[in-house]
Amino acid sequence: MNKKILLQLTKRSTFILIFLLFISFVSSMSLFQKAFAAEEAPAQTSKEGGVAAPGVELPQFDASVLAAAPAAVAGQPATGTGTTTAAVEEEEVGPVQYRTFFGIDSRVVVWIVSELHLMFAAFVLGVPIFAVIVEIVGFKGGDIKYDKMAKEFTKLLSAAFATTASLGGLLGFCLFGLYPEFMGHMTNVFAPTMYVYALMFFGEAFTLYGYYYSWEILKGTALRKWFHIMLGVMLNLFGTGLMFLTNSWATYMMSPAGIVPTTGKVLSLYHAMYNPLWMPVNIHRLIANVCFGGFVVGAYAAVKFLGSKSEEEKAHYDWMGYVGNFIGVGALIPLPFAGYWLGREVYSSSPVMGNIMMGGAFSWTFIVQAILIGMLFIGANYYLWLGMGRIKGSERYTKFIKYLIFVIFMCFAVWLTPHNLPLSGEERAMIGEQYHPFSKYFGVMAAKNAVVNLIILATFFSFLIYRRSNKGELAPFSEQGRAGKIGIFSAVIFCLLMLVSYAVSLNFVELEANIKSFVKPLIGALYIQSFFICFAAFLTFKNKGKLAQSMLFAVTACIAVLYFWYYGFQVMQKANLVLRYLSVTQVSIVMSCLIMNAIIDIFMFRKAKLVGGIVWGKMPVRSQYALILLCVVIVILMGLMGFIRSGLRMDWHIYGVLQDTSQWAYTPTLSYMGRIVGLIVALFLGLVAFVFWLANLGDKKKSEKAEEYEDAVVGYEKH
């Protein structure tokens, strides 16, 4: 009884813990304020005051020859010129560069509105991708459960869509109103694409509402269902197209191309769109949207689970939460790779921007990012481990959990160790040199890449043991028939194509001979992995699939984690141009392991005997709070990364082309950023909760009416 009371107590305390975590993120930013306290005061001072902006030194690139030179700051409302006459006089002097929003910091207004728009847009673009996939799975498998869930996803989508559009409109007005000169430049370059954007928006709206409202009408025949699925695919195509278009505008601001920098004359719209950072951002956002959507849906299911009154309802939302988490984790796994590519291209487009990002003014935001990503991986794994409790037969695998915790937390420790530690003078004197060994060996990219790959492998392992918890004795591989053989062969061919083609291409990279010698071990590693992929397939055919999987895990961990951790240091010292090839090799090896092991697992356990069923709904309450935590963390992460991506431009609207000469052209301090991002997160979560509540109002009414009707029928029968 006492234990029950204690457990009850912890249910409430878990909720409080999540709330406190959110609050602590916001307040922890204030701790950094101390370090930046010296700059806090000038932070509020305008540039005209002649005080340097806080946080960063402002770049001096060609500022004198630009159209938006500091002299032109006169376009801003000057102090004490609040009268109508003054405003009229000012307008006569020249075009308005900046306006304010009822005296509020214009940058903050645009920051909040654009981030909220982006978060809703991420949800609206991410959810249809997996809604359609779930619908196809339900249709092909004949399971109505999947169809129901896909429809529920879409219901949330249609509710969020209108809010996204409203925020988008507000953002447009804010930008045109508050930053007219900047938007003039953008319109000058991108005007044709803006019309395309507006037209595509019609497509998005029509297909979305068509997809949702025709759900029941287009049921019945296979042809109708396929037509409905096609609508979903079209919806995704329009959504992705819209995102790619807007990404070209945003990335143009970071790495402008296709124009004459000094005059702003457009030379090539194609190059302005297809600027160096466009594709890396497209890919990164596409994956991140799915991840974001998955975790938000997971949190929605968790809230519904917590409020469920019947076992049936609990089971449904438990399953929905599981699917949301599965989607979130599935997309989270490739996300670090896409992020690394984007980061590398940022460095390639401008070494200064790269330095600001990883080693300069934004380096501490990446430590916060590391903490948040670590929390995502831990939260997702924790949910899987708790989920094993609802599967009979999982006891055989729970012994692995402690090792997984050890590995994941060790990796997390390395992952967040900064290269430059905050040290007191005494500590610095005692250490006696710039770097403590922990930061020296854990703080650099070679170590980070190694551990993130190990975290991914460990998360995948968690999923494998979760998956096979319900499975007992295996059927011999010969019983899998042609499907098994084709499946394994396909996986082998795919992996070999990926590994060998990359190994071959590495032979032809154009590098100096002394640097090129550092590429050879990478080629060797790719061939070794290829050999073990083939060997794993051979072992699987010989009914030794588990051995094959273990071997692949071991070989991958040895090459991609241990060896490349060491080799990364070598390359950093002697041939940093090889780093980009090293990271791709690392990713390819890890991906091949994940793909091959997943396929082996699918066919190995396809006809395995079931040990017991999965009891959906039998989940501890803390698992649902884990889902909510994952949602809060990914929202904070998106807010933070939005700040980093945009802030890297420093005091430029368009990097190196159009300078920001407003009074807000300084990089905010970490504490200030924390407060604004905290506000955005709170606003987004509040709005999402409100919108989802609205979306469910209709259902509530329907169920209440049904209950009233049933009561009336019962009453009538009694009389």
Next chain:
Amino acid sequence: MAYKRRKFLLIWVITAAICLFLFLKYVSPKVFQVLMAKGHPMPTPSTLMMWYMIMGVLAGLVYATTSNQKFADFLGFLLPDSGPKIKILLQKLLFVGFPVIVGWFVYTWSIPGAASPVELRIQHPTLPQEFEKLDNPFRQADAETQRKCIEEGKILFQTYCRPCHGSKADGNGPFANSFRLRPINFQDPGTIATVVDNYLFWRIKEGGPGLPTESTPWDSAMPSWKDDLKDDEIWKIIMGEYDTAGVMPRQREKLE
């Protein structure tokens, strides 16, 4: 044994946290002293200590809550029931020890003391854009000229930089010990190997006085060499410096 392990889960978690603390506080400084052949221990910085401890405790709590049974066992240790004598003893120890430890932490954090503030350093201050566009003129020369420049640069390095940065560019020059923050060890792969030539050009030319205002105060005692060295000499020193340290500068990458 398995029963004991289950019922004493809370104690195991606490023991693991204490072991981690002892490792970070006493073992790791000694281990690094031996591994790095230092004459003194390498204490774990307080910030890192705090982060690692938080993670250690979090890992223990995650483990203790991965199943309802474990969670109940974990909390159940605190409940009064008829267990072995050692359990009752440990319970009493816990009820007395926990407030004492918390009190001790509060006391040590709140007593007034003199300590320099912890600085949130930024590794690479932002390179001014006027330096971004520069190119080392000697990197494009033929092999023989490059070799010559490197040799000249090495001589210049030994003349101007060696006193602080050392003859091997390892940060162990004759003056190194006189600085509160020792000169950088350029052999470390996380230092000059991570930046482009121009970054060093800026640092040598402007030195400590030319550092930006961000994250001040900077501890750099690096002098500004712009009045003493010509640009060509600085470029040569950079080439000689990389060669002496045995590392390569970060190369500009081609965009894909």
